[in-house]
Amino acid sequence: MLRFAVALSWMLACGFSAQAKDVTIASWNLGWHMDLATANQWIDLCSKRYVKDATADVWREGSGPDSKPGWFVDAFKIDGWDTTRFPVCGVYRDRDNKIVFVKPAGYQERHKSLARYVASSVPADIIAFQEVNGEDSIREILPDHGNQYDFCAVVGYKVQRIVIAWKKSVGTKISCAVEDPVSLPGNPESERPRPGLALSLDIDGTTVRILSVHLKSRCVSPFENGRLASPGDHCPILQQQVEPLEAWIERETADDAKVVLMGDFNRNFWHExxxxxxxxxxxxxPASPHIPASLTNSLIEDLIDGAPATSVMRLLDEHCETNEVGSLLCDVSESRPLDREERALLSAPGYLGCGNPVGLDHILVGRGVKNSQGAKHLSIGDLGSSIAGTKPDGSDQKLAISDHCPIVAQISY
Incomplete structure (x- = not known):
């Protein structure tokens, strides 16, 4: 039986004025997205050849029969690799899972495709992007180079960052802050996930607070990867992120501000x-203190435990922008993991098109935030696949705009 006491508390707590303000929000993980200048430097580095130094477990630039192009190397083990600027090299793969050797012309075409898609298909006033390298990378894909937008961005940390962009006509910034506790600063560097990004806006005199997150990966479902309390490399780190997330929710909802939590949670809340x-x-x-003997099995139910009452939030229902079969698969995915064939079908160009179509990205809203239609996973069609191309300059390459699909919702308050 589902545990929806939290949803009941939400409904009892909600009240809305007749003059509600409508705002469309979106969240989208763009998959190691870079600005063009950085991408060109990355392509140059990945195209060099490297030789492994077995004694130090690192790769160094070199030549000879034992050398490999950077495309086939774990770039984070290349000596001197700047993890604050450059992603790994094997980001783009074709339908046969072969690495695409990216060319500058190919990446430029990806930018153009992404910009066209954002302009035509993501009708959002506020967009939280994850897995991007900075504000410039988002300006380059927004209409009019982002001149009609304001920005809140993570600066520093590793290359997978968060940027929130909003139309200047929607509201003015009150504050923009990196939520560092979500990155677990007390952990060793190798066990530190990404921080959150908190934005407060004044929208027609109402304070709206948004937290965008990109939580620890590879602990997706209690039905597949184990519960958060399971041992291993990944679940224990996601377990640690529950407490700082709950602290943010309880702090920022204490004065009854309008609150939105959205992003790539890397966790299937519906399975939980x-x-x-x-x-x-x-x-x-779940309202009791976090202690070693009382770990959580369910991130969503621990975060939204109903105490204090002001901290109650609602997980928006999710629908898919696809055909009847795809919509059915989306519904099925909330009750069990999809098998390989089902997932491949939902990720196909005629359906949602992205490699990670459902189960990772969610939107939650707090008290006083109205939403009647749920959230929608938008299809990216054939823009979610990569083709290496045959031309030497890469002008016929096709690079996926993301392995995630955008999730969009209309809210009012």
């Missing part, structure tokens, strides 16, 4: 809600 295991490993209340 259908998992019959206790929310806490000791069977205790």
């Amino acid at each position: 809600l259908r998992d019959l295991s206790p929310v806490r490993t000791d069977g205790g209340s």
Whole structure:
């Protein structure tokens, strides 16, 4: 049986004025997205040849029979690789899972395709982008080079950053801050995930607070990867992110401000809600303090535990912009993991088109935020696949605009 007591608390708590303001919000992980200048430098580095130094477990630039192009090397093990600027090299793969050797002309065409898609298909006033290298990379893909937008961006940290862009006509910035506790600063560098990004806007005299996140990956579902309390390399790190996220929610909702939490959670909340295991490993209340003996099995139910009452948030229903079969698969994916064939079909160009179509990206809204139609996963069609091309200059390359699909919702308050 589903545990929807939180949703009931939400409905009882909501009240809305007759003069509600409508705002369209979106969240989209753009998959190692870079500005063009940085991308060209990255392509140059990935095109060099490297030799492994086995004694130091690093790769160094070199030649000879044992050397490899950077495209086939773990770039984060290349000596001197700047992880604050450049992603790994094997980002783009064709339908046979072969690495595409990116060329500058190919990346430029990807930018153009992405810009056209944003302008034509993402009708949002506020967009939270994850896995981008900075504000410039987002300006380059927005209409009129982003001149009609303002920005809040993560600066520093590793290359996978968050940028929130909003139309200047929508509201004015009150504050923009990196939510560092979400990055677990007390952990060793190798076990630190990405920080959150918190934006407060004044929209027609109303304070709207947004937190965008990109949480630890590879602990997606209690039905596949294990529960958050499971041992391993990934779930324990996501487990640690629950407490700072809950602290932000409770702090920012205390004065009844309008609050939105959205992003790439790397966690299937619908599976958590259908998992019959206790929310806490000791069977205790999710509202109790976080202690080693009381770990969480369910991120969503621990975050939204109903205490205090002002912190109640609602996970928006999710629908898919696709055909009847695709919509059915989206519904099925909320109750169980899709098998390989089902996932491949939902990721196909005639359906959603992205490699990670559902189960990772979510939108939650707090008290006083109205939404009647849920959230929609938009199709990117054939823009989610990559083709290496045959021309030496890469002008016939096709690079996926993302392995995620945008998720969009209309809210009012």
